[in-house]
Amino acid sequence: MVISYDNLWKLLIDKKMNKTDLKDQAGITYNIIARLGKGESVSMESLYKICKCLQCNIGDIMEFKFD
Template sequence: MVISYDKLWKLLIDKKMNKTDLKEQAAITYNILARLGKQQPVSMESLYKICKCLHCNIGDIMEFEID
């Protein structure tokens, strides 16, 4: 299984935000953004911060894809 954060990137576009905006508003690091960009796992705490910032649920920003 592969993690996909494609939903997150689409949501940012819909909200007219860029990755730097997300980093600042969700209080996450550049390393977390890099891991998201590489489709790598990140902590639940980071996902929680992103969901709280974007007012959404975890299923709105990520999904598992069967490879």
């Protein structure tokens, strides 16, 4: 199983935001952004902050891909 955050990066482009904007507005750390970039798991609290900032649901920013 692989976690894909491709939807998050597409959503940021649609909202004309970059990763630094997301970090600042969502109140998350650079470490979280790095983990997202590597497709690693992050806490539900961090995902909640991102969803709240972007006014979306969790399925709008991530998905599980099964081999």
